[in-house]
Amino acid sequence: MPDQPDTQLSTVSDRVARIHWSADLAERGWQAAVDVVRRDVAAALVDHDRVEAVVPADDDQAQRIATWSGLRREGIQRGVGGDRVVYARLVDDVPVHEPGGFRALLNSFLPRKRAISQMLVRDTSPEPRVLLCQLTYKTDWDLPGGVVEVGESPLLAVAREVDEELGLQIPAGPLLLTDWLPPWGGWDDALCLVFDGGVHEPSLVERIVPQAREIRSAEFCTLDEVDERAADFSARRIRAAMGNLGGGPAYTESGR
Structure with a gap:
């Protein structure tokens, strides 16, 4: 059986893609996973205007991977089987390596009162x-x-x-x-x-x-x-x- 890819990308609506990464990738450590997911998000934004990830609200590692891959936290998607957190990156978001982009990333997940x-x-x-x-x-x-x-x-x-x-x-x-x-x-x-x-x-x-x-x-x-x-x-x-x-x-x- 061929190896499963580290990430899977699916188109969920016009020019909107959703990325999912394998449990095997997450098990290699969050930093290794971030390197792969960040690369694949950037590649997906060549043909899409938005790339999103939806991860379980109780999966701290998945949330960490999504965040440091440059996906901004957008909110909670409630569900009977458990809540999920929606993350996304838009094609015109300021790059994370620039101060404004990094601040926007932090602002998306830091607590608000x-x-x-x-x-x-x-x-x-x-x-x-x-x-x-x-x-x-x-x-x-x-x-x-x-x-x-x-x-x-x-x-x-x-x-x-x-x-x-x-x-x-x-x-x-x-x-x-x-x-x-x-x-x-x-x-x-x-x-x-x-x-x-x-x-x-x-x-x-x-x-x-x-x-x-x-x-x-x-x-x-x-x-x-x-x-x-x-x-x-x-x-x-x-x-x-x-x-x-x-x-x-x-x-x-x-x-x-």
Whole structure:
């Protein structure tokens, strides 16, 4: 029986090829495998615009081979029999030996973390009160704010969210707190940044125009009311931010 080739290439759509390497090649060591796969990917790109590899999500060596062969990680393909990771290289990708190409390769697989920006808005009442939003998509109340978009400054994101959700133009002040949120209820972990929204008259709520899709209402609440209405980790975060007013940025994990 003739020897099986180290790699196999198949055309999966117009000018798109998929590369697969043998278990025998992987057993020779990842560096030897990288040399072969990198060569064959380059050869395939002569006649194709895209070369991709799909490898099991639990196969660390296969992922290493794909990465250092110059294939950028694109995402997870979920499956009943197990998830797979999709890697690909395009004909016009910057060569890996150039700084921009190497950075793009690293950027494709290094961890990314979701960021959430919130604003701590207080009023002039004798008892400390903060602005809380009653949300349409969950029962817990929370500070105004939201997810930071890709490439967006967290400082600008929180002001944008407050404007979009409440119709209020409040510039974000100093960062009060960075709170790490562990994975929970189907969410990946995240960083929540709480910015100071300053002190305002209680009549501020009369100017609020809630975004109907996300906000039911908004009120200034005492810290006891925060404990009653917010999730426990949100209440801890709010108290930690309140306790750090004027103290410089602080760090907590789930409000602790």
